Amino acid sequence: MSYLVLARKWRPQTFADLVGQEHVVQTLHNAITQDRLSHAFLFTGARGVGKTTIARILARSLNCLASDRVTATPCLKCSACLEIADGRDPDVQEIDGASNNGVDDVRRLQETLPYRPLRDRYKVVIIDECHMVSTNGWNALLKTLEEPPPHVKFIFATTEVHKVIPTILSRVQRYDFRLLPTKQIRDRVAYILTQEGIRFDEDAVMLVAREAAGSLRDALTFLDQVLAGVEGELTGVAASRLLGIANRGLLDTLVRAMLTGDASAALETVGMFAREGFDLPNAARRVLGVLRDLVVARVAKDPDALLDLVDEERAQAMDLAKQHDPADLQRLFTAWAKVTEDVSRAREPRWVLEMAAVRLASRPTLVPVEELMAKLVEMERRVAAGAAAPGSAPARPSSGGAGPTGGGAPTPTVQRPAPTVGAPAGGAPKFSPPRMSTAAAAAAPEMAPAPVTAAVRPVPAPPPPKVLIQNTPRVSQAPRPTEAAESAPVVASAPVVTVDVSGAMGAMDAWRRVVDAVDKTLVPVLKGAVPLEVSGEAVRLAIDLRDSFFRKKLATEEAQAVILEAASRVFGTRPTMELVQGTLPDDAPSIARLEELARQAERAAKEAVLRAHPLVQIVVEMLHGEVAKVKLEGDPD
Ligand SMILES: [Zn+2]
Incomplete structure (x- = not known):
């Protein structure tokens, strides 16, 4: 006996045999028993979900000879039932739209339709992959579809319903097939x-x-x-x-290794994938699926509805998910989504997968903000208690550690340094009492709490410390031309002069007054110019030849007229105007440059105050970390 492939051998023969598509089966069953069947059906859905199988069962229901009318329970024994199963029934035609898309084929079919069926109740036309039928083919069929003879039934099946023309869609009864769980x-x-x-x-x-x-x-x-x-x-x-595909156990091993920070185990698991000859892009995709399930298990109110898992897998996923922070799971998923893409394009997918596994296993773990805040509040209480001398005013009450709450929103988190590679990361960092000098402890209550991040605000706080920086730092010595400037390339065809800018700082105040008197649109350009001399007698500005933008803007007569007009208003005289073009030292002072320096200095001073704040130092010590970045109010995220 020849081997019959399982898909054919176990193809369901009756509606009762069917697996999945219960909604389709129920509707068809009702239509059959109540004898109100449409003359044209459209079955849509992914491949292999039962469209053709149901089409054949429907054909049998229509034509079973053991019944004197359409029946939901065809006998499977009469010649119609048997021949339909074998594709031999002369009245049931199965057409592959992909190969029969020519007008002639459809026209030939169309010509036979007006005649009565040879034996069966109905002529049944099953057109598979019907989206492949050409427009001309459809046009040939349209006449019959519009006024179908009572003995003709059409069953169209397609995986791509959006490619079926609207004229057809409007004339069929549509059934959407789903993927099976x-x-x-x-x-x-x-x-x-x-x-x-x-x-x-x-x-x-x-x-x-x-x-x-x-x-x-x-x-x-x-x-x-x-x-x-x-x-x-x-x-x-x-x-x-x-x-050639990794089994669930191995996928789980990799995911667990990454979640617990065990880079060595993660690496070994990827090595096992490769040794077993598994398809690595496929494995990466499936790991992504596992991570997705974990996020769903952790976040969803009703995960069962969203998880396509069997009971045991679901229990494992729920158990693993609840041991981890939802933000961490999401972060891992997002990172792995990128890995999945990279692996599918990589020439050496194994290496990409290995490095990704190590990198993600070594990622910094996250500390929930609530946890951090509770610690901060506790710290502050201790600082205050330590500072309050016996008999003096009571320490400021703590705020009780009320954390930010949000309806299901992911918990904001603060990064802490990476766990040691190979060692599973524990949960919360161990609390260790801070060592503090008496001076720092005494000073702390008077100081404003430092905003560690925008989200961490343990107590209602006064505004962050104000740092006053003089807007215009006095530069006592004029900058000298640097090596870089001297050797810098210059624009050809212009006389190359290294401009002496030593008078610039002296001229700066007068220049500012002139610029202040100028109409707004030109101000940014003027701020970039270096003033050599600015007085009632002469305005001499230097611009760098390499800076063609400023050169073009300033070298116009219009711009110079604007400058002179402003200068004459400031000085009450009519000064001469000169534009010196040449090579300028990189640090030649202009208003723009001085403003930038002032901004940098102000920022550095603010950061220094925050870094030195006792609370910040305590947190750094508690977490064994360091301040990676200081975010000031108004900084972009
Ligand atoms: Zn039958």
């Missing part, structure tokens, strides 16, 4: 294996079911593939090797 496929695979007398373990059926991704036909194809390669029991290990 993994559990349903798993049950069917297990049922078939049992019926075939093949021993198997749970890993094997789950691997096949999951890889099928909702398509029962794919599941049975995979099953055929692995059964051809095993003798005796079908195990998960054998199935994963034969299909």
Whole structure:
């Protein structure tokens, strides 16, 4: 006896046999029993989810000779039932839209339709992949679709319903087929294996079911593939090797290693993927699926509705997810999504996967803000208690550690340094009492609490410390031309002069007054110029030849007229105007440069105050970390 592939051997023969698509089956069943069937059906959905199977069952329901009318329970024994199963029934035509898209084919079909069926009740035309039928083909068919003879039924099936022309869509009864849940496929695979007398373990059926991704036909194809390669029991290990895909256990191992910061184990697991010859892009995609499930398990109110997992897997996912911060899980998912893309493009996917696994296992863990805030409040209480001398005023009450709460929003978190590679990271950092000098302790209550991040504000706080910086720092000595400036390239065809800017700082105050008197639009340009002399007699400005933007803007007569006009208003005289072009030292003073220096100095001073704040130092010590970055109010995120 020749070997019959499982997908064909176990193709359901009746509505009762069907796996999945309960909504479609129910509707069809009702329509049949109440005898109000449409003359044209459109079955849409992914491949391998039962469209053709249901089309054939429907054809049998229409034509079963054992019944004197359409029946939801065809007999499977009459010649119509048998011939439809074999594709031999002369009144039931199955057409592959992909190969019969020519006008002639459809016209030939169309010509036979007006005639009564040879034997059956109905002429049934099943057109698979109907989106491939050409527009001309459809036009040939349209006449029959508009005024169908009572003895003709059409069943169209397609995986791409958006490609079916609207004229057709409006004339058919549409049924949307869904992907099958993994559990349903798993049950069917297990049922078939049992019926075939093949021993198997749970890993094997789950691997096949999951890889099928909702398509029962794919599941049975995979099953055929692995059964051809095993003798005796079908195990998960054998199935994963034969299909070249990593089994769930290995995927879980990798995910757990990354979650707990065990870079060594993560690396070994990827190595195992490679040694077993698994398809690495596929493995990466499946790891992404595992991470997605964890986020859902951790965040969703009703995860069961969103998780396509069997009971045991679901319990494991829920258990693992609740041990980890949702923000951390999301972060891992996002990072791995990128890895999945990279791996599929990489020439050496193994290396990409290995480095990604190590990097993510070594990622800095997150400390929930609530935890950090509770500590800060506690710290502040201690600082205050330490400062309050006996008999003096009571220390400021703590705010009680009320954290920010949000409806299901991910917890904002603060980074803390990376765990040691290879060592599983624990939960919260160990609390260690801060060592503080008496001076710092005494000073602390008077100082404003430092905003560590925008989110951390333990107590209602006065504004952050104000640092006064003189807006115009006096530069006592004029900057000298630097080596870099002297050797800098110059624009050809212009006389190359290294401009002496030693008078610039002296001229700066007068220059500011002139610029203040100028109309707004030119101000940014003027701020970039270096004043050599600015007085009632002369305005001499230097611009760098390399800076063509400023040169163009300033060298116009219009610009110079504006400057002179402003200068004459400031000085009450009519000074001469000169524009000196040449090479300027990189640090030649202009208003713009001085303003930038002042900004930098102000920022540095503010940062220094914050870094030196006792509370910041305590937090740094508690977390064994360092201040990586200071974010001031108004900084972009
Ligand atoms: Zn029959």
